[in-house]
Amino acid sequence: MNEPQDHDLKDIQGLIYRGWTKHPYAGFLFARLPDFALDGGARARQWLRAIANDVTAVVHGPGDGRLQLALSYTGLRALGVPDDVIGALPGEMQKGMASRQASLADTDPATWTLGGPERPLDVLVLVYARDEAGRAREMAAQRAALEAIGAHVYPDELSTPLTDSREHFGFADGLSQPFLPGLHDEPRPGEDRVPAGEILLGYPNAYRQTPLSPTWGHVDLGRNGSYLVFRKLAQNVAGFWGWLAEHARRIAGDDPAGAAALTEWLGAKVVGRWPSGAPLVLTPERDDPAFAAPEHRNAFKYLAHDPDGMRCPISSHIRRANPRDARGGSAAESELVVSRHRILRRGRSFGAPLDPDAARRGQDDGATRGLYFLCLQSSIARGFEFIQQTWLANPGFAGLYGEPDPIIGDNRVRLGHHCAHPERTRRYHITIPADPVRLRLENVPTVVSNLGGEYFLLPSIKALHRIARGP
Numbered sequence: 001m002n003e004p005q006d007h008d009l010k011d012i013q014g015l016i017y018r019g020w021t022k023h024p025y026a027g028f029l030f031a032r033l034p035d036f037a038l039d040g041g042a043r044a045r046q047w048l049r050a051i052a053n054d055v056t057a058v059v060h061g062p063g064d065g066r067l068q069l070a071l072s073y074t075g076l077r078a079l080g081v082p083d084d085v086i087g088a089l090p091g092e093m094q095k096g097m098a099s100r101q102a103s104l105a106d107t108d109p110a111t112w113t114l115g116g117p118e119r120p121l122d123v124l125v126l127v128y129a130r131d132e133a134g135r136a137r138e139m140a141a142q143r144a145a146l147e148a149i150g151a152h153v154y155p156d157e158l159s160t161p162l163t164d165s166r167e168h169f170g171f172a173d174g175l176s177q178p179f180l181p182g183l184h185d186e187p188r189p190g191e192d193r194v195p196a197g198e199i200l201l202g203y204p205n206a207y208r209q210t211p212l213s214p215t216w217g218h219v220d221l222g223r224n225g226s227y228l229v230f231r232k233l234a235q236n237v238a239g240f241w242g243w244l245a246e247h248a249r250r251i252a253g254d255d256p257a258g259a260a261a262l263t264e265w266l267g268a269k270v271v272g273r274w275p276s277g278a279p280l281v282l283t284p285e286r287d288d289p290a291f292a293a294p295e296h297r298n299a300f301k302y303l304a305h306d307p308d309g310m311r312c313p314i315s316s317h318i319r320r321a322n323p324r325d326a327r328g329g330s331a332a333e334s335e336l337v338v339s340r341h342r343i344l345r346r347g348r349s350f351g352a353p354l355d356p357d358a359a360r361r362g363q364d365d366g367a368t369r370g371l372y373f374l375c376l377q378s379s380i381a382r383g384f385e386f387i388q389q390t391w392l393a394n395p396g397f398a399g400l401y402g403e404p405d406p407i408i409g410d411n412r413v414r415l416g417h418h419c420a421h422p423e424r425t426r427r428y429h430i431t432i433p434a435d436p437v438r439l440r441l442e443n444v445p446t447v448v449s450n451l452g453g454e455y456f457l458l459p460s461i462k463a464l465h466r467i468a469r470g471p
Contacts, residue, residue, distance in 0.1 A: 004182035009058040023128035024162035025135040032152040033078035033122045041080030043149040052464040068126035070456035075122030088214040105393035105410045114452030121454040159348035172277030178342040190298030206340040224460035226376040231453035234370040237354045240447040242362025272318035284311040302326035317407040343383045346374040
């Protein structure tokens, strides 16, 4: 059986197939469960038995809200899952996100405001509601249930209402997603079909292998589940647009209107799409919302339509995050490799938007804003970590030199201890190919910083009940 069936859809947590877009108010509750040594995990399992009955499956009954639940490696231990069982979890999940700083080119976990070595995140409760009042009620109820068993519950993480698909930099987001078989018969426009096992545990992946997952007794704790990456990313909107506007003013000279138009053009070159979501490959000189329609926005290839990056720069964000047919080698070889590194994204924004005019003047209001980055995959190492390390953070991606991803990459070049001033850093650049002379934007700022997060198992509902039963 290579794809989920109807009975599996009643066992799989809904987030894997649904972004809950009709529930625009999201809240995320993190907690540290009581020390296992105190009672052998009895209180934690008591809590889990109660909440497992309310977790929303893909196929679910009526109700206004949606509830999902994820457990980290430390959370599974606190619930009494034996070491030999959770020892079958992937190494990156056992070690935790904070230990992956070097490979992710990440911020220092000591500076995180969410998670890290001193603030372990055992549990993540995900709440999706139709209105703000409903979210507040459910968040309060889940907090009270955790506090009743002696858990330490961290401050609420609340998203901004999902009014459209644009993130804080002003660009449509989440447009390129893989198609996961099981719920619908055919992909929606622009979706690439991937084997179920690329996202779901318990099914064959792109290598025609079933990923290993922990088994407790006769229950596979992974089957019908997925690995969830949660990162709280701060976005420096004024830093991003102010940097682009400065370059635009320098190029346009005494033409304010030209500088304004050039600022948006440069932003599109950096991202790879226009704010509407229209891809540069299809409309390189102006934002045409017609190309942002579902049937058009992913109907392109790089090697076929733009091999040299004259339309969409090779170093742009979306070209790195999903190289499509231009990862290297033939188009078929590239698409095969890329298909083995796809993830499902379920992010939500947080914080109030910054006024666009102020952003283009480089004027920040001091508020924290950004993206709750959530993604799902059957292998964190082959999914999120590979994309982050090999395609985004890599300054030598696709033959480039000194050009990490201009959005997600850490754009500070450490000069090393051999330098007379090792504490100093210089900036990377981004190259925009053009004829006859290319354009190079120097001193790319670091505009996205990780404030924390963790790796989790998003178990099936059956697995949640098995864990709740205990030894």
